Amino acid sequence: MQFRTLQDIVRLCEERQCSIAELMIVEQVKETGVSREQVVEQMTAYYEVMKEAVHRGIHEDTVSRSGLTGGDARRVYDYLNGGETAAGSHSTRAMSYALAVSEVNASMGRIIATPTAGSCGIIPGVFVSTQERFGWSDEQMVLGLFAAGAIGYVIANNSSISGAEGGCQAEVGSAIGMAAGAVVELRNGTPQQAMHAVGLALKNTLGLICDPVAGLVEIPCIVRNGLGAVNALAAADMGLAGVRSAIPSDEVVDVMLQVGRSMPSEHRETARGGLAQTPTGRKITEELRRRRENQGG
DSSP states (O other): OOOOSHHHHHHHHHHHTOOHHHHHHHHHHHHHOOOHHHHHHHHHHHHHHHHHHHHHHHHSOOOOTTSSOOSHHHHHHHHHHTSOOSSOHHHHHHHHHHHHHHHHHHTTOOOOOSSOGGGTTHHHHHHHHHHHHHTOOHHHHHHHHHHHHHHHHHHHHHSOOOHHHHOHIIIIIHHHHHHHHHHHHHTTOOHHHHHHHHHHHHHTTTTOOBOOGGGOSOTTHHHHHHHHHHHHHHHHHHHHHTOOOSSOHHHHHHHHHHHHHHSOGGGBSSSSSGGGGSHHHHHHHHHHHHHHHHHHO
8 A cells, every 4th residue: 555644645635636435446456456346346245244234233133142232222223213312313323323233243143344343333333324314325335435444554554453452442443533534535524634533533532441241242342332433423523623633643543552552461352351350240251151161061
């Protein structure tokens, strides 16, 4: 790729007079050696999987194998359809869709890791709900995914998208930033506005630990996806309104790496700290252990 930083993306887009999505498509064609049509076709297939996961999570049973989670997406969706919500209909819909995809993941369903399985609900939740709100075509949404991919590429190469390496800020935080920047572009914001939205989103999740109860991608991961979708929409609105990240977004990405490295191992996907080690977290872990032993016997 000809870009390594978020500011590189802005510069190249301005020089070429193109969108972030177009920049990413051209660079991906060069990187992979396949045709533009094949690159777009693959991304289109990914978006179909995202939409299917949203639909399944809302309309089908998604109780996880552990029995710990499932059904919250439908609860929020029913609440949305019952009247006015505190967060507003679009935010609540994005939340329910993000929960839906995360619950499909926990129930061993088919999802797209965006950028990881632990953060798989945020981009689909934001994209599908926003598409419904503004009436955008699938083709437009696929372009949005390329924009999100360019942002994710920079974060992954300059920081981390791994919870084991950088905490939940690396997974959920990255997904929020990717979604926020892409929504800015989808709503005709400038590349500079999109990158400010990324910085604003990432700053809001700095230091977020990865503390899965019983080591499962369920508690608190699923709820963080739902709330992350709302954060992404808020960061996009800030960027579109002209709010700037006082700390350059690339510096925020660098700080995310530093913060992740300084986290104790207990707070990086080991289930040995945070919510996983609360009295209730330990009780859940022990109950699941006993259940596995009984099933094994």
